[in-house]
Amino acid sequence: MTETSSKMQYYGDYNLLLIDVGNTRTKVRIIKDSFKKDVSFPTSEIKKNIEKFNPNSSVIAVSVVNKATEILKTHFKNIKFITAQTNLPIKINYLTPQTLGTDRIAHACGGLLYGNSFIIVNAGTTTVIDIVKERKFLGGWILPGIKLSSQCLYKFTSKLPLVENFTLNNFYEPGNSTTECIEKGILLFTVSSIQKVKKTFNLPIILTGGNGKLLTNFIKAKYVENLTLNGLEVIANFSSQS
Ligand SMILES: Nc1ncnc2c1ncn2[C@@H]1O[C@H](COP(=O)(O)OP(=O)(O)OP(=O)(O)O)[C@@H](O)[C@H]1O
Ligand SMILES: CC(C)(CO)[C@@H](O)C(=O)NCCC(=O)O
Structure with a gap:
């Protein structure tokens, strides 16, 4: 522990x-x-x-x-x-609220500490990009996380090694070795996806998750270490007051 x-x-x-x-x-x-x-x-x-x-x-x-x-x-x-049916300080706009990851609900509520409209990037096992606009959760994108992507390349190919350390601070130039190509490929995929969402919605980004700190090297964002727990605290305070 x-x-x-x-x-x-x-x-x-x-x-x-x-x-x-x-x-x-x-x-x-x-x-x-x-x-x-x-x-x-x-x-x-x-x-x-x-x-x-x-x-x-x-x-x-x-x-x-x-x-x-x-x-x-x-x-x-x-x-x-917590479920999508809990008394929440946000509205949930999701076609299948019963299948919505409840960590995503907590993130959206935790984000209210910084504003009413934002993009959440949870870079954990998966990379999840979600949109909250005027206190309404609009859904988002679920991508394989950084470590998971690396494990998949290793597991389902014969020649690719397992890359565990992501240490680069520039990935726009082509990779020049096998490990560099893998590292740059995964970072390009992750960061470009986030940048595309940023360009489309033009909202501030809140970054969290085990790989959130790494991504602050590439993305302008507010990094919050325990956004999920903060969100649970927001929900607890909200339900005790309403
Ligand atoms: N000390 C650590 N232990 C485990 N994973 C770590 C650690 N530091 C960074 N990581 C990275 O963080 C990822 C896990 O992040 P996090 O704890 O946010 O994920 P999680 O528990 O799966 O949460 P979520 O389900 O929200 O993605 C791992 O895939 C790994 O790449
Ligand atoms: C996407 C993860 C794995 C992120 O932790 C989690 O939120 C989850 O299992 N979600 C279920 C699917 C959904 O959110 O629609």
Whole structure:
């Protein structure tokens, strides 16, 4: 478990837990009065990590991993999962709200801390680009994430190596070696997609996710480390006031 401060401990006594289960990592925000702390761990290890939290805690969660959702439901007696039907500070305009990733709902709500209209780029396992216009979620684009793209090229070809470190700060010149071609190809695909959306909608970009920091080298954006957890906090405050 990774923490922003102190050592790992039993998290037994607090007012509220916010949980974001992503395909790669699970993030937890512990809130007790004005005290806040974020911790994270691999989603593949959710069972053993979640046992460190008091089952009687109040929990608000989003999860995009079905198995992890079941583990959370079993452990916590008082857990609320955000859905498109939750009382939200935004409107959801999506043809299939029942299939909409609830992390995307949280991102859209977290973005309200910076304005009412924006582009969200969540560069995690997948790269998701979403549009919120005047507090209305309009949908977006789901792309393979940076690491996933690299793993696919490696897995489904005979000659391509696995490229794990993305260290370039320029990818517009052609790549000059196999690893450079892969790195530049994935960055070109990711960054050009985001730039095209920016050009079309001309809204400010909010960038988040495990690869968000890397993309700040190429895209003018506000980088927010834990946008999903911030969004859950916005939703919690909104429903307590309305
Ligand atoms: N410490 C880390 N552990 C795991 N992945 C990391 C780490 N740092 C950067 N990454 C990159 O971040 C990606 C995971 O990002 P993130 O945690 O936002 O994804 P996630 O848990 O799948 O969330 P989402 O489902 O919203 O995409 C990985 O694919 C990897 O490329
Ligand atoms: C796209 C991901 C994987 C991003 O985390 C997640 O939001 C998800 O599983 N979404 C379901 C499909 C949808 O949002 O329409």
